[in-house]
Amino acid sequence: MTQRIREFLRNRREDGPCMVLDLEVVRDNYMKFASALPDTRVFYAVKANPAPEVLHMLATLGSCFDTASVQEIEMALAAGATADRISFGNTIKKERDIARALALGVRLFAVDCQAEVDKIARAASAADIDDAKVFCRVLCDGAGAEWPLSRKFGCDPQMAPDVLEHAYRQGLEAYGVSFHVGSQQGNTEAWDSALAMAADVFRACGERGIILSMVNLGGGFPTKYLKDVPAVEAYGNSIFNALRRHFGNRIPETIIEPGRGMVGNAGLIETEVVLVSKKSEADEVRWVYLDIGKFGGLAETMDESIRYPIRSERDHEGEKAPCILAGPTCDSADVLYEKQPYMLPVSIEIGDKLLIEGAGAYTTTYSAVAFNGFPPLKSYVI
Amino acid sequence: MTQRIREFLRNRREDGPCMVLDLEVVRDNYMKFASALPDTRVFYAVKANPAPEVLHMLATLGSCFDTASVQEIEMALAAGATADRISFGNTIKKERDIARALALGVRLFAVDCQAEVDKIARAASAADIDDAKVFCRVLCDGAGAEWPLSRKFGCDPQMAPDVLEHAYRQGLEAYGVSFHVGSQQGNTEAWDSALAMAADVFRACGERGIILSMVNLGGGFPTKYLKDVPAVEAYGNSIFNALRRHFGNRIPETIIEPGRGMVGNAGLIETEVVLVSKKSEADEVRWVYLDIGKFGGLAETMDESIRYPIRSERDHEGEKAPCILAGPTCDSADVLYEKQPYMLPVSIEIGDKLLIEGAGAYTTTYSAVAFNGFPPLKSYVI
Structure with missing residues (x-):
């Protein structure tokens, strides 16, 4: 969470989940790769996050580009990369x-x-x-x-x-x-x-x-x-x-x-708690439903592989308890973490905003085009 | 595979995978539900396939609509359903x-x-x-x-x-x-x-x-x-x-x-074989790579849950052998069927078209917005 992202979110008025990416972190990551492997050429894996601003900045810094499709080649060229710096x-x-x-x-x-x-x-x-x-x-x-x-x-x-x-x-x-x-x-x-x-x-x-x-x-x-x-x-x-x-x-x-190493830590997702409930009075674990799920950009939670850090404004309020985290769609597979529940504050409420960190890579483009009628994840590059 | 779909595909000139759905099959399915459960109101699950033509035809036939979001409510209304026929x-x-x-x-x-x-x-x-x-x-x-x-x-x-x-x-x-x-x-x-x-x-x-x-x-x-x-x-x-x-x-x-029961069998996906290969000379099983995968609309192959019938023009050419089927993206999770390989003709070749049947439900809207730069699955309702 950078100061720039914090300010951006404070001023945002639109509804729905969004991914915000701080270009300064990407620049910093590029510099670290360049200096850690000085004799190695860096081919940024465009699929991780093909936002034009990211590609343009990396092209300016001298990066090359690893692409997965003709569309990605065209994006890299449009961002200012020359063809000799592109690998298919x-x-x-x-x-x-x-x-x-x-x-x-x-x-x-x-x-x-x-x-x-x-x-x-x-x-x-x-x-x-x-x-x-x-x-x-x-x-x-x-x-x-x-x-x-x-x-x-x-x-x-x-x-x-x-x-x-x-x-x-x-x-x-x-x-x-x-x-x-x-x-x-x-x-x-x-x-x-x-x-x-x-x-x-x-x-x-x-x-x-x-x-x-x-x-x-x-x-x-x-x-x-x-x-x-x-x-x-x-x-x-x-x-x-x-x-x-x-x-x-x-x-x-x-x-x-x-790919992930270049943009992952540069972005985070802001999401809203839509519902907190229990399946029966005796349940120890709460279900916390967010307005983003597996089909809204968090595909890498598949098999609970990637466990994102999740922050709440109530993190300092004391006691935490385990939660099952799920997305907003009418698909029962749209559960993010259940086998290993997340610890979230007991005081968490409907309407709270949560921050999903390390979400700059493999989120926006994975997002489903319109599943359940929900629009794809919004992306802001600042 | 209906005659109407066969003719549509014969005349199609565009590149890339597509889903084609025959409205007459949907009509037929609706009639079967209505007659099998005469005292029951049918609420079509819009999320299965929200194509405007499908919603319009069902609205005309008298169907009600089960919706998952405000966007789906708006789609049902736009298709001619009245609000008293919509459930959130x-x-x-x-x-x-x-x-x-x-x-x-x-x-x-x-x-x-x-x-x-x-x-x-x-x-x-x-x-x-x-x-x-x-x-x-x-x-x-x-x-x-x-x-x-x-x-x-x-x-x-x-x-x-x-x-x-x-x-x-x-x-x-x-x-x-x-x-x-x-x-x-x-x-x-x-x-x-x-x-x-x-x-x-x-x-x-x-x-x-x-x-x-x-x-x-x-x-x-x-x-x-x-x-x-x-x-x-x-x-x-x-x-x-x-x-x-x-x-x-x-x-x-x-x-x-x-949802699935209303539109599943009305649609099929045409896909192209992009590559057929083996990982080593000794491999018994071929890898067959298609131009559609888990992120292009076949999300329900997750855990190999839904096994679609897949037809090839070479089905009559004799011998079949097991294949691992995978999608076109640079994501190693984009494998459709591996634990239980598919039998496909030995003679199958790069460039062949395959038909994935029963694909009218839960395909188009699951498709990723731009993963790897690939456009979302095209949909034709005829």
Whole structure:
């Protein structure tokens, strides 16, 4: 909660939940990444929060952009990024979207199988483009992450040299390797085993005469929710040491893709208590219903994965007691925290405002278009 | 898949996934409900699909509307429903939204606790309205449902008479009881124990001199996904018998709130295969990535609850093999079916169109506003 956000909310008159993001915090985060990993290029993961003001400020600061779709590429370009600073980082792309990205000047693409390489090769060839680059994403176990990744993205490391060789033979530049250690990764050492794997892929490709240049270290840098998280410098040191350990004095070009770590702590959501009730007189736990829920922007509460800090103006009033927190929709799945109830003040009342902190990432765009007729989450960037 | 939808899709030229809904099927469904439960008023659950064409046709046919928000009330009114045919069925309402609903002429409200009663009483009193009615939702175990309900809505049946008496004392009409047997309820007998409970609440209120009039039988009427479901007539018979069993010859006024059962089978989603791949050469199961996923409208695949029938033009080409189905976003949680993979033709290829059937309910409005830059699911009502 910054002073600027506090003042903004004091003057806000509109109804309904909103997310307010302080650009100065984003600037500060960018600077920390840049100084913690001075030889690494920062590709901001646009999907975390694509607000034009965020993209524009990061573009001005010199950031590059990791994008998931042609729409996100267009947003980054509109914010002032040049195409050479944009990566099409989704491993799942329609061939016509690849063609559009190439036409917009983008040359860097993620792949995790030969079929995706074929699409890029065909689209590049059709447009007479001979400098398209691909990096191959490899699977990584994600231990230590709060929002661990499934096997959806990446191939087994043993398959990566085949994918990269295939790209090379199709006339693309086999540029490097990427991985993702899992979102909200609390273990600064998590990059070590992934970098060992990346070095293996570099060696296997080298034996086939293919010289890779780049390791994409992915995202995973945490934002502070309920628990403290290590500082960015600790991640920087640990990554640098792991690079030295596995690549010796031939350290490759590196990039990182922070999303949550760039904007998470810059934003918060203001929400209103709509109802406080019990299911029976004997119930010990209150149900507290908010005007935002799983379908209004808090999708990451799925399986109670991300536990946001929640503040109330009554926090100082003494006693707290457990609550089940739920959203306002007529969907029984729209319950935020039940298995592990939240402690909130006993004195909490209908109409109270609560602040959900660390909500700058993965909230606004997740919001449902009109479920139950509720409008999508409002966003203010200040 | 109706002939009208087939022709619409044959002529469609736009890119991206879409939901197409055939109004004639909705009409047919409405007629079946009306004839299976001739003495019961139908309140269509607007949240299932609020397309203006659907609301307009149902209004013309004589349907009433169960709404979850002021926005849904406004949609129903705009479609031609009169306010006396609208219920504000969400038990979680802001007091100012109740006031807006009252100003729009709505008089029927759901509650499940005394605090919600107080809001309605205050809003009605402030507007000098003396004919507001409330029904109290009670908890129900939901056994037999594919999308079972949590304890989010409703109070223990023992508490219901207190809530209704409180309404009565606050000058509201204590109108009745509601429950929900769970969405996609496959057991036609599921209403029996709920009606026994409702009859107990009627009796307990009667002993306090409060005469209830109405039982809201809720929704839960299934649509056909992979498994066959009982016909609406079977539900009608079973419900009628249960009413006789528990209310004797003093059968109350009844209403039902079908949503999925009204529109589910009227719509389908056309999607494109974006990628087919394996994670390693040894993998037996293919990953099939579609251009729609959990955040593009298929939220009900959460925990693999709803298993939609999926058709391919290659279904007749012989051999099928298991696939993991996933969406197009850079979110590892955007996997549709993995624990129980789907059987799809071995010959399936990138660029193929697939049809996801039974997708007329709970799809379009669940769609994320712009996650990963992807636009919300397009909807065509024909």
